[in-house]
Amino acid sequence: MAMAIPIPSRQLFINGEWREPVLKKRIPIVNPTTEEIVGDIPAATAEDVELAVDAARQALSRNKGKDWSSASGAFRAKYLRAIAAKITERKSELANLETIDCGKPLEEAVWDIDDVAGCFEYYADLAEGLDAKQKAPVSLPMENFKSYVLKEPIGVVGLITPWNYPLLMATWKVAPALAAGCAAILKPSELASVYVLKFY
Ligand SMILES: NC(=O)C1=CN([C@@H]2O[C@H](COP(=O)(O)OP(=O)(O)OC[C@H]3O[C@@H](n4cnc5c(N)ncnc54)[C@H](O)[C@@H]3O)[C@@H](O)[C@H]2O)C=CC1
Ligand SMILES: NCCCC(=O)O
Known part of the structure; x- marks a missing residue:
């Protein structure tokens, strides 16, 4: 059973800071076990998405892209490895929050957190592997031409994730996006966002 722990109150995290939604709307958080309202989360609208997209574009081009x-x-x-370490350090707290938020058994929530940390480690390995693959030559039938493969991030990505594995499914999208060098805008499920807002 999940411990009674404080439910964090959060705003939207945009451009490195917590911001109230432009239209100031909130969505109640319902604990599925007790059906009690235990808090609320910010309700982003198109206005907030515009701000997030602008911030993400700026982040990608900051310092001519060298920063990320x-x-x-x-x-x-x-x-990615630092995120994995922080998740492992806070496993108990995060698992309890997930259980309160989406109703799954605590034991399963604990497995999910281990998976989350493992997923960040997995994509950290892939990110490291990218460097050796950069500018891999492609053989051509003509000697006058040279060709190589350059792996580049696609840019700003929007990530919509479900309620049933809140942090794990967010991680399945956030970790590869960050490993590739994208800037990600995460929209977790309105049914289970506490845990994701707490961590990210
Ligand atoms: N549910 C799961 O176990 C898994 C889900 N995924 C991926 O996660 C994503 C969501 O998964 P679902 O199972 O569909 O979860 P879901 O049914 O919980 O989520 C649907 C979400 O999409 C949002 N949504 C729907 N239309 C939208 C729109 N026009 N604009 C913004 N948000 C919108 C809803 O607000 C809701 O939060 C998909 O890309 C899916 O492939 C991947 C692996 C497993
Ligand atoms: N549909 C989500 C599956 C999650 C997992 O394999 O752990």
Whole structure:
């Protein structure tokens, strides 16, 4: 059974800071076990999405991309591993929140958190592997031409994730996006967002 722990009150996290939604709307959080309203989450609208997209575009081009999108995979991997370590450190707290938020048994929530940390580690490995694959030559039948493969992030990505594995499914999208050097805008499920808002 989940412990009674405080439900964090959160705003939208945009451009590195917590911001109230433009239209100031909130959505109640219902604990599925007791059907009690235990808090609320911010309700983003199109106005907030515009702000998030602008911020994400700026983040990608900051310092001519050197800060993130064109940084090495090894550089990005350090952040992914740091996230994995923080998740493991806070496993108990996060598992309890997930159980309160989406109603799954605590034991399953604990497995999910281990999976989340493992997923960030997995994509950290892939990010490191990217560096060796950059500019891999492609053989051509003509000697006058050279060709190579350049792996680049696609840019800003929008990630819509479900309620049933709140942080794990967010991680399945966030970790590869970050490993590739994208800037991600995450829209977790309105039915189970506490846990995701708490962590990210
Ligand atoms: N549910 C799962 O176990 C898994 C889901 N996924 C992926 O996660 C994503 C969501 O999964 P579902 O199972 O559909 O979850 P779901 O039914 O919980 O989520 C649907 C979400 O989409 C949102 N949504 C629907 N239309 C929207 C729109 N026009 N604009 C913004 N948000 C909108 C809803 O608000 C809701 O939060 C999909 O990409 C799916 O492939 C991947 C693996 C497993
Ligand atoms: N449909 C989500 C599956 C999650 C998992 O394999 O752990």
